[in-house]
Amino acid sequence: MDQSTPADDDAVITTADVAKVASLARLRLEPDELDRFTHQLADILGHAADIEALDLDDVEPMARPVPLENVLRADVPGPTFDRDAVLSQAPAAEDGQFRVPPVLGEAP
Amino acid sequence: MTVAGVDEERWEVVIGLEVHAELSTRTKLFSAATNEFGGEPNTHIDALTLGLPGSLPVLNEHAVELAIRVGLALNCEVRRSVFARKNYFYPDQPKNYQISQFDLPINAEGWLELPSGQIAGIERAHLEEDTGKSTHVGGGGRIHDAQYSLVDLNRAGVPLLEIVGKPDLRSPDEARAYVSELRAVLVAVGASDGKMEEGSMRVDCNVSVRPRGAEEFGTRCEIKNINSLRSLGRAIEYEAARQVDLITAGDRVVQETRHWNEEDGRTHTLRSKEGADDYRYFPDPDLVVLDPDPEWIERVRAALPPLPAARRAVLVDRLGATREQAALLVERELDALCLATVEAGAEPVRTLTHAEHNLSDDRARDLDPAAFASLVSMELDGELTATQAKTVLAELVEHGGDPVAIAADKGFEAMDSSELDSLVDGLIADHPDEWQRFCEGDGKITGFFVGKVMKATQGKADGKVVTGLLNARKG
Known part of the structure; x- marks a missing residue:
């Protein structure tokens, strides 16, 4: 892509990548922000690449840092909200439902 | 194996199904809000359903148990799994992400045996939460012309099991057989009520075509909005013919999601399918790893009821039923009756034939096996003709009683x-x-x-x- 400028010589991420992710996340970035975040993200990914370079064959993959598994809840109903109280906080409501602007496509 | 409108000498249709089943829990997957079909809109909602700041998900143990039951019933490996966020913006999902499982699903690599004996591969069966329901207002309810949409979040957060089948199916008949068998399994293990018409079981269908003999799959389209087994078959036939026409005309199939329209009997383009990475999946930091104890898995396995495939096998092995008879009788829940009737001394072939042809009434399941057995014997001993036996059987289903007395009452005697x-x-x-x-x-x-x-x-x-x-x- 024409507008993509590498963050540094061996770039792992380009401004085009960041622009794409920003648009998926519905973030509007100014050009200077795009540059700044591309550099910051490149640093973070560079750090990940450093770790990747290590021999970690003997290390268990870790999904999260806290050694905690199987936190479960019994299937017992709890309180629910009062509908009118909830809908009074919504920008618009109709027939007990949230009223939202027309959506362009079907949900994924 | 036929696909109407497709030259099957030249083309092969490849089908893979994704079935979403709502799990029969009392509460949602990650919160204690009630999981109930119907009800006034937005009455089964709480902080998590609304995605309010500070709300945190806690996994429903029973949903996990039901997922394990289905996984085992589908011969899957039950694994250590991780929940991930699937990010997208849509009003039926206030958090702006759906909690699902991505690279590490709870169940993987299984298979389902169809009544024909065909084995259909299961890639995975993972847990995820359902979304809310939008109703499009104005423009005749059509999504593209709507003036606005109304959102009911009762369904948002309801536990779903997404069962992803391998592209092993080759015809509408096979696809229908797969879905009915899967539904029978889900119902048998008590995981879901499997009602397609109420949306508690939803089928998305991937269809592609390739020249017969080709190794590589063609480009596939995913068809949504299939509400019955009948529309599943019709949608596949339409879509396969559409793809063959495109290719034959020198065009190509574009990978996309298409919407089945029941009224015009066609599929319509919805949107180009986004690549998986567009959802920016990442492990949900609010949830911990799920790694069911092997003892728990074994307890669930031991408590599984006999599954349809096993019940069919019993009819074939013990009574000499044909595959077709076994499929029909298990579907009608008449297998236990047939086994008990033969146990009571009846001749198996005649017993199966009666069950197949003369016991379509739901009440037939409650027939007294001893009475049924004695009727079969009377017929084979020449005391009753086939027609008379049928009449007596109908009477037994209707009112019960003793076949000898019923036959005498009707004046059925062997003709001199x-x-x-x-x-x-x-x-x-x-x-x-x-x-x-x-x-x-x-x-x-x-x-x-x-x-x-x-x-x-x-x-x-x-x-x-x-x-x-x-x-x-x-x-």
Whole structure:
């Protein structure tokens, strides 16, 4: 892509990548922000690449840092909200439902 | 195996199904809000359903148990799994992400045996939360012309099991058989009520075509909005024919999601399918790893009820049922009755035939096996004709009772053969023209004579015996 400028010589991420992710996340970035975040993200990914370079064959993959598994809840109903109280906080409501602007496509 | 509108000498249709089943829990997957079908809109919602700041998900133990039951029933490996966020913006999902499982699903690599004996691969069956429901207002309810949408979040957060099948199916019949078998399994293990019409079981269908003999798959389209087994078959036929037409015309199939329209019987383009990475999946930091204890898994396995495939196998092995009979009888929940009836001394073949043809009434499941067995014996001993046996059986289903008493009550007695002999002789004498035709080999005239005998004996004669008498006189 024409507008993509590498963050540094061996770039792992380009401004085009960041622009794409920003648009998926519905973030509007100014050009200077795009540059700044591309550099910051490149640093973070560079750090990940450093770790990747290590021999970690003997290390268990870790999904999260806290050694905690199987936190479960019994299937017992709890309180629910009062509908009118909830809908009074919504920008618009109709027939007990949230009223939202027309959506362009079907949900994924 | 036929696909209407597709030249099957040249083309092969490849089908893979993704089935979403709502799990029969009392509460949602990650919160204690009630999981209930129907009800006033937005009455089953809490902080998590609304995605309010500070709300945190906690996994429902029963949903996990149901997922394990299905996984085991589908011969999957139950694994250590991780929940991930699937990010997208849509008003039926206030958090702006759906919690699902991505690279580490709870169940993987299984298979489902269809009544035909075909084995269909299961890639994975993972847990995820359902979304809310939007109704499009204005523009005749059509999504593209809507003026606004109304959102009901009752369904948001309801536990779903997404069962991803491998592209092992090759025809609408196979696809339908797969879905009904999967539904039977889900219902048998108590995981879901499997009601397609209420949306508690939803089927998305991936269809592609390739020249017969080709190794590589063609480009596939995903079809949504399939609400019944019938529309599943119709949608596949339409879509396969559409793709073949495109390719034959020198065009190409574009990978996309298409919407099945029941009224015009076509699929319509919805949106180009986004690549998986567009959802920016990442492990949900609010949830911990799920790694079910092997003892828990074994307890679940031990408590599984007999599954449809195993029940069919019993009918085939023990009673000598055909595949078709076994499929039908298990579907109608008549397998236990047949086994008990044979156990009570009935001859298996006749028992199965009656169950197949004469017991479509739901109440037949409650038949007394001893009474059914004695009816079968009476028929085989020549005390009842096939027609009489059918009548007595219907009476047994309707009111119960003793087949001997019912037969006596209806005046069913074995006909004296000499009585039949003279009757047949009389008929031949009275109808020389018809007899002439019978003797010349006109098979259709047989029914004329049998009918006359039946009328004269009020149905007590055995049709096969009468035919035998006629043939004997033909010489």
